[in-house]
Amino acid sequence: MTHIQKLQDFTKLVEDNIENEINIDNIINDLYISKFHFYRLFKAVIGISVNEYIKRIRVYYSAIRIINSRESLLSTAVKYGFSSHELLSRNFKKYVGLTPKQWRNNYDLKKLDDLKPYNIESLLLSLKNSNGQISVKDDVVNISEKCLVGIETLTTEDKPLEILRRINYFLKSVHRIDDIAEEILYRVTHSIDTKSDPIQYREFIGVPVADLNNIPKGFESYLLKGGHYLKMEHKGKIYDNSGSIIDTYDFIYRYKISSSEYKLNMDCNFEVYDEKFISPDSDDSVTDIYLGLM
Numbered sequence: 001m002t003h004i005q006k007l008q009d010f011t012k013l014v015e016d017n018i019e020n021e022i023n024i025d026n027i028i029n030d031l032y033i034s035k036f037h038f039y040r041l042f043k044a045v046i047g048i049s050v051n052e053y054i055k056r057i058r059v060y061y062s063a064i065r066i067i068n069s070r071e072s073l074l075s076t077a078v079k080y081g082f083s084s085h086e087l088l089s090r091n092f093k094k095y096v097g098l099t100p101k102q103w104r105n106n107y108d109l110k111k112l113d114d115l116k117p118y119n120i121e122s123l124l125l126s127l128k129n130s131n132g133q134i135s136v137k138d139d140v141v142n143i144s145e146k147c148l149v150g151i152e153t154l155t156t157e158d159k160p161l162e163i164l165r166r167i168n169y170f171l172k173s174v175h176r177i178d179d180i181a182e183e184i185l186y187r188v189t190h191s192i193d194t195k196s197d198p199i200q201y202r203e204f205i206g207v208p209v210a211d212l213n214n215i216p217k218g219f220e221s222y223l224l225k226g227g228h229y230l231k232m233e234h235k236g237k238i239y240d241n242s243g244s245i246i247d248t249y250d251f252i253y254r255y256k257i258s259s260s261e262y263k264l265n266m267d268c269n270f271e272v273y274d275e276k277f278i279s280p281d282s283d284d285s286v287t288d289i290y291l292g293l294m
Contacts (some may be wrong), residue, residue, distance in 0.1 A: 002261055003264075014053075015117050039194060051197065058080045059091050063096060067103075073100045077100075096115075139231045148188070149177050149219050150186075154202060156198045167238070179209045185207060185277070204220075227294060245287065266294055270289075
C-alpha cells in the first residue's frame, strides 16, 4: 500500500468516526507508519496539520448539523467532539467567521468550502500526473549507530532562519568538544509532540565523538540509531527567499514518499553537513538528508 493510500484510509476513518472519540495514534499504528513520519507526510501532502484537519472536519459537520437540526448548540458541540459550547463557538468564529447561533440564523454554505472533507482521489490523480515530470534522486543506505555531542532544543520546523541561527550558534562553540570522531555536523529531528500547537519536534545539532566521558558543560549527548535510511539531497542555502531545506523535506514527502511503499517506522530524520556543505549561505552547498526507515 502506498502512503497516499494510507492518507486516504486515515481521512476516511476520521470522517466515519467524527461523532466518536478519535484515537489518532491507534489509527496511525494500524497504518504501519511511525507517527513522526505520518504527521510530516500529512502536512506536506494535504497542506495542513493532522490536528488542524480534524478540527476543520468537526466544524464542517457541526455546521451541517446546526442547519438541519434544532437540537441545542451544546448537544451539537458534544456530538462532534467539542467539550463545551464555548469551544465550538471559538472554532466556529475561527473557521466560519460567525458564531454557531449566527450561522443557524443566516448560514452561507460557501463559507464551508475550505472545510469540506479532503478529496484524496483528485490529489492522487494530481500526484500521478506529476510522476515522471518530477524526479527525486534517492538511495536506501545502512547507517551504523553514532554517538553525538551537541545541543538540543524544541522546534516547530516552520522557521528555517531559526535552523540557520542554531547551526551557526553551535559552530561557534564546537571547538569545546573533545574526541571528535569526524569533522561532520549532524542535525537530527526526533520525538514528535503532537499535543502542542503548532506541533513540535526535538532538534539535536552535534558532531560524532569517540568518547562520551568528557561532555563539556552546556552540551548533551544523543545516540543516533543505526539502521536503514532513505538518503536524498538538498542543494543550495539552508534558507533564502526562494526556498529552504524545509521546502525540500515537504517536496520529498509530497512527491517521493507519498507514492512509495517505504516502511517508515523509525522516529527520526537527520541531515549531514560534510565536505560537500560549503556554508549555510552558499548556493553550491550540498546537504545529505536521511529519512529513518527501519
